[in-house]
Amino acid sequence: MINKTLTTKALTGILALGLAGTTMAEIRIGSTLSETGPASFLGDPEAKTLRMLVDEVNAAGGINGEQIDLIMYDDAGDPNRARTFATRLIEDDEVVAIIGGTTTGTTLAIMPMVDEAEIPFISMAGAIQIIDPVQPFTFKTPHTDRMACARIFDDMQARGITTIGMISGTGGFGSSMRDQCLDIVGDYGIEVVADERYGGQDADMTPQLTNIRGKDGIQAILNPGFGQGPAIVTRNYSQLGIDLPLYQSHGVASQGFIDLAGPEAAEGVRLPGTALLVGDQLDDNDPQKSVVLDYSAAYEAEYGMPVTTFGGYAHDAFRLLVDAIERAGSTESQDIRDAIEATDGLVGTTGIYTMSPEDHLGLDISAFRMLEIRDGGWMLAD
Amino acid sequence: MRISSKQITLLVLLALIAVAPFFFPSSFYYRVGALVFINGLAVVGIVILTGYAGQISLGHAGFAGIGAYACALAPAHLGIHVGLAAILGALISAVIAYLVGRPILRLHGYYLGVASLGFGILVAMVLSNEGQLTGGPDGIAVNDLGLRSVLNDMGLSLTNSEFWYAFSGLTLVVGAWLALNLYNSPTGRAWRALHGSEVAARTVGVDVARLKLQAFVISAVYASIAGSLLALQNRFITPEVAGFMHSIEMVTMAVLGGVGSVLGAIFGAIILTVLPQALTVFAEHEMMVLGLVMMLVMIFMREGVVPTLLRFFRGRGE
Structure with missing residues (x-):
């Protein structure tokens, strides 16, 4: 009997240790996406896009000279798992910001977490209730x-x-x-x-x-x-x-x-x-043209498949975040949040973003x- | 004084819950712990139904869905407190389990498995299609339980994740205690008799249909409470909680750990809740590793992990 108790305790200890520990890096960004499961046709291009862009930014010297460490989990579209992973990103991985929430369900499950922990969060889900009413730490890139x-x-x-x-x-x-x-x-x-x-x-x-x-x-x-x-x-x-x-x-x-x-x-x-x-059909003086073509070319070269709108949402979310960190000149979550909210005229693939305290989407219908x-x-x- | 195996099981469980936090490197692990306990509670219900009474249900997530949505909907429409709503959900689950189980459990064989499968899918469909009431597939918010602020006022300040770790841990201990008591009660013995042989049990005067129904109703209440706890902890719930995969997950946890033993079932819940977190590094191979673990357990430990290990240690001790 003593054996059993000891074994179980030891096992718990080992499991706890096994879960712990990722290496320290400069700027740690977290992400939970639906890479598999019913929403994988959204989550998969999003995940591919984020990996590609992080490598790209790191190869170019990082943000303000600091490298990005991307921690990504796959919630398979299950809101309960998304919430667990969001907890893990916040409490255990101690990320400065979270990109993710492929679906509206996973996003709504994560929102109370980021609000309590005061971590900026950029969702790639569609529904209007994500940004209306506005929650201070939640932003999103796709149109409603x-x-x-x-x-x-x-x-x-x-x-x-x-x-x-x-x-x-x-x-x-x-x-x-x-x-x-x-x-x-x-x-x-x-x-x-x-x-x-x-x-x-x-x-x-x-x-x-x-x-x-x-x-x-x-x-x-x-x-x-x-x-x-x-x-x-x-x-x-x-x-x-x-x-x-x-x-x-x-x-x-x-x-x-x-x-x-x-x-x-x-x-x-x-x-x-x-x-x-x-x-390629856009007018040459369309500000989105170069952004869109650059992203398409890079994605097609990296993965050999055409870009999708959904990968574009991830592209915009990442650009918003990088832009905010650069402008904030800080990796404090509160500073990053303030900088995202002050985004002005950032050209993305989805549209041109101008955020405000009342508008955490920053796009209008013309996009x-x-x-x-x-x-x-x-x-x-x- | 001799300590019974029931008391040992409960002591092990309490010790586990109390000691585990010393190994937690961050408060994220309280969340995983709480999920383990909530899954464990649902799986203890499966132990009563499958391990004791020998019946199979493939739709228990349906009851978890009822418990979860009771917490979301009853406060909004009936104006009652979420805590009461959880109890109301358990009552509704019991009544529905009674109505569903009564005609089916008069039959032999795997009818309950098939019927409960249909029932679970039906609940998930209703939850996602009746959008104006349930919020549809995008889910619905749940009120705060409010117990944490009461404890705070009493001078016991816990963080949200610590509170849910303790609260669901204690609920699990109570659930396990009830299940262990049932095991040696006359009802429990009758269950085990009909598990062994329905014909023999009937011959010695066991009311087979009524006892099967009892086991089904009790396990439905366990699932319902587990669903309510999940909804209250997450403060948000989607129809996934009632989904088919969740039902299968419950049965898998029970079978993996050892469906005849309460401690085994909880161990199954630990493995299948913690392993996916530990395996995030090889996310692509997660399903393969889980499948391999399942296969190895099924081949080498056919009664489940805990009963097989117990037999091994007892065998060596003698």
Whole structure:
């Protein structure tokens, strides 16, 4: 019996020691991303981007002469794990700032932690509740889903569309964007006459699309959602021969979507996207052009695959942080936070960021470009 | 005076909880400890159901989901305190377990496994699809328990993670104590009889259907309380808590540590909670290492880690 107690105690001790200890470095930045799991198509390019950029900055001499030590964990999209890793980053690794929170769920799980520990935190998740109301230590880089809705409705208005149908995913992204779109659609004089849903694992959306097509006077269809759902919707759409404009969300702005839906089915699909996807079509005096092309070239050279909007969010988050640390000239969390909040005109791939105490996103709707899929690639629609 | 094995188990557990913090290099480990205890509590429920009564449930996360969301929703809609909400959640879980289990447990074989699997998935779907009530897949915030500030006023100041370490540790000790008492009670003996052979148990007059139902309801309450503790500690909850993988995780922890023994189940919870943290360095190979550990345990320690080790030490002592 004594044996057992001793063994268990010793074991605990060994495990505790095994968990401890990473080497000290100059500027320690933490990150918890959903590199695997259901959100891996977001988390994977984010993680790749961060690793690449950290190497790049360190090779160029670091920030203010100090090297960056990036500590990255994979929360697999589970908010409980994300919270545990955030605790670990704050308490054990003692990082000065955290980049991460791939999904809205993981971000919301981390936010109370960073607020209590007073560590600046830049999220790469979409939902508006991350920055509204503003929490002093939480920032984010992607547009909100509300802005995506606004951009889409702007485009519909310009095309004279007044009656639409919606088909939304039931996942976090789809549900949240559906709610935001329904919330503001009235301001644009557009009426939603059909509101269909589909589950994350559904393999066929023809019944919902047939329902929508049957509505009187329908002029366009909007599909908030990400992952495989929108690709299936797009394919079913062309199989049914529906001859109405189809709008997708910014959640599918990657080459993977076109490949999955098939270039023919995706032809003519419109969605609000970032400059990143159409870098070479940008005007030469567009301030984003060089940033976007540099990032694309570096990423493609490093990993041999095309950039995605999501990797771009990580790029912007990292640039925001580096810029803030440089301007603060300090690695104190409070100074870094203040500097991020004072960000003015930082050019990223998603847009040009200008933060303020009331705005922890720093983008407006103009940063969204309306894109159209043509011949299996992205075209600026306006 | 002879110390019973029940008292030894509880003493070991208490000692573990009290001594472990001396090895903690930072307060992050209190968080891991608290998660171990919360998982341990759910797994003790599995020990009662699977280890004692021999029934398999693949949907216990559903009850954890009910317990967790009770803490989020009851204070908002019924205006009651979160602590009461946790108890309400446990009651709801018990009633649902009764209603689900009553028709199914009259049948032989693995019907409970299949039905509970469906039940768990159903709960997760309701939680993520009824967005206007549950906050949908992005989750919902939970009120503060408030016990820490009460302790603070009484002069016992603990950090948040220390408080949850102590609180969930004590809850686990109480849960383990109840489970150990049940083991040697008439009910526990009847459970073990029907685990050994349902036909034989029925022959000697055990009401098989009623006892199976009891075990199912009790283990559902354990899962529900564990879910509530998780929600209260995180102050935020998403439908993942009721997910299928969480159910499987509970059963895996119980089987790995030794499903017949309370201490074994807790040991299983320790391994499967701490190992992923220790393996972050080889994140890509985490699943492989976990799989290898599981395989080795299944091949060489078929009763689970703790019972096999106990037998080994006893065998040498004699």
